[in-house]
Each structure stands twice: as structure tokens, then as C-alpha cells.
Amino acid sequence: DTEVTQTPKHLVMGMTNKKSLKCEQHMGHRAMYWYKQKAKKPPELMFVYSYEKLSINESVPSRFSPECPNSSLLNLHLHALQPEDSALYLCASSQPWSWPGELFFGEGSRLTVL
Amino acid sequence: AQTVTQSQPEMSVQEAETVTLSCTYDTSESDYYLFWYKQPPSRQMILVIRQEAYKQQNATENRFSVNFQKAAKSFSLKISDSQLGDAAMYFCAYRATQGGSEKLVFGKGTKLTVNP
Numbered sequence: 001d002t003e004v005t006q007t008p009k010h011l012v013m014g015m016t017n018k019k020s021l022k023c024e025q026h027m028g029h030r031a032m033y034w035y036k037q038k039a040k041k042p043p044e045l046m047f048v049y050s051y052e053k054l055s056i057n058e059s060v061p062s063r064f065s066p067e068c069p070n071s072s073l074l075n076l077h078l079h080a081l082q083p084e085d086s087a088l089y090l091c092a093s094s095q096p097w098s099w100p101g102e103l104f105f106g107e108g109s110r111l112t113v114l
Numbered sequence: 115a116q117t118v119t120q121s122q123p124e125m126s127v128q129e130a131e132t133v134t135l136s137c138t139y140d141t142s143e144s145d146y147y148l149f150w151y152k153q154p155p156s157r158q159m160i161l162v163i164r165q166e167a168y169k170q171q172n173a174t175e176n177r178f179s180v181n182f183q184k185a186a187k188s189f190s191l192k193i194s195d196s197q198l199g200d201a202a203m204y205f206c207a208y209r210a211t212q213g214g215s216e217k218l219v220f221g222k223g224t225k226l227t228v229n230p
Contacts, residue, residue: 055214055215056212107158
């Protein structure tokens with residue numbers, strides 16, 4: 001199984017809502033990532049979990065709250081978002097400090113904030 | 115900090131022809147890893163090809179090959195016998211380390227159009 005599964009594929013939420021994005025992988029990878037991607041732009045790193053510990057937070061606003069319940073799951077909790085947070089949110093996984101060490105990406109969750 | 119530059123926002127190629135996408139990067143590390151990812155309109159990022167810096171031999175995967183010039187810090191992607199399904203955004207990426215973890219630093223991307 002070489003898939004990273006993200007749910008939901010599409011999400012529309014108001015600025016006062018609380019929602020979550022979910023990501024799951026069964027490749028035994030111990031690093032998981034959240035990237036944000038605006039249209040026609042490259043992915044921008046938000047968070048990295050390595051061995052279930054938050055290791056990189058790229059100064060992301062607190063309205064985004066990541067969670068890594070176990071080595072297979074990664075959540076992104078969303079609260080009081082702004083319209084400019086509308087984007088494609090990509091989850092990825094990899095095996096730390098390995099070769100080739102590429103990231104495997106999910107199909108993304110398209111978020112629209114009204 | 116490492117940076118990745120893709121100087122061609124858009125490229126086009128005729129079906130069955132060859133196209134080369136450019137990528138340069140900046141790093142002070144001596145050993146590192148480089149990747150090309152493809153993102154079709156379906157939006158999933160798919161690995162195309164990878165290169166380890168200490169390997170002098172250029173990587174090849176079927177119709178895809180790279181021209182890796184370490185001294186020039188250049189990592190271009192050549193697509194031979196282009197197919198309609200190759201149309202996508204192509205991102206060059208550098209595997210960087212930060213805070214004891216690893217991350218990918220992406221270039222801005224090149225949109226490839228394949229004309230029938």
C-alpha cells in the first residue's frame with residue numbers, strides 16, 4: 001500500500017466554524033507533513049511531525065492546529081479561519097533520514113472559507 | 115537557507131518531441147537529494163525522478179532523465195517522446211534539513227503544455 005489518504009476532498013466552511021482535515025498512511029513512515037498550496041503556486045510547508053513529535057512549525061497562525069495521534073494519522077484542526085486561508089491542503093509522508101527519502105503526497109483537501 | 119529556482123513559468127512541446135525544464139538551486143551542503151515532482155490538474159503530487167548529489171551518473175526513469183551539474187548547481191529535467199499525459203505543473207525540489215527534521219523546498223514550478 002503506497003497511498004496517503006486525505007479526507008475530505010472538498011470542504012466549505014464559514015469563518016466561525018470548527019472543522020478538521022484528516023490524513024492517513026500505512027507505509028510505516030515516521031514523518032508526516034502538512035503543506036498549503038495556493039493556485040499556480042508551489043506547496044508551502046506548514047508543519048512536520050517526526051516520530052509523532054512536532055518538529056517544524058513554519059510560523060503558522062494558531063487558527064491551524066496540527067495533531068498526530070499515532071504514526072499513521074495526521075490531523076489539521078481548523079478554527080476561525082479567514083477567506084485567505086482558502087487553498088489546497090496537502091498531506092505527505094516519508095521515512096526520515098532514508099534514501100531515497102522522497103515524500104509521498106495525498107490528493108489534497110480543497111478548502112474554501114466563506 | 116537552500117533555495118530552488120525554476121526560471122521557466124511555462125513551456126510547451128509538441129507530442130512526441132523532447133522538452134527540457136530548468137532548475138537551479140543554492141546550497142552549502144556537499145551531499146543532498148534533488149527531486150522532480152509532477153502535479154497534473156488532478157492535483158496529486160507525483161514523484162517523477164530523484165537524484166543523490168554524490169552520484170555523478172544522471173538519473174533516468176523511462177522517458178524522463180536529468181542533467182545534474184553539481185558544480186553549476188543545476189538539475190534540469192528532460193522529457194523525451196512527450197505524451198499528452200505529461201501535461202502538468204512540474205516542481206523541482208531540494209531535500210533540506212531543519213530542526214533535526216527534513217523537508218522539501220520547492221521551486222515555483224513550470225507549467226508544461228503538450229500540443230497534439
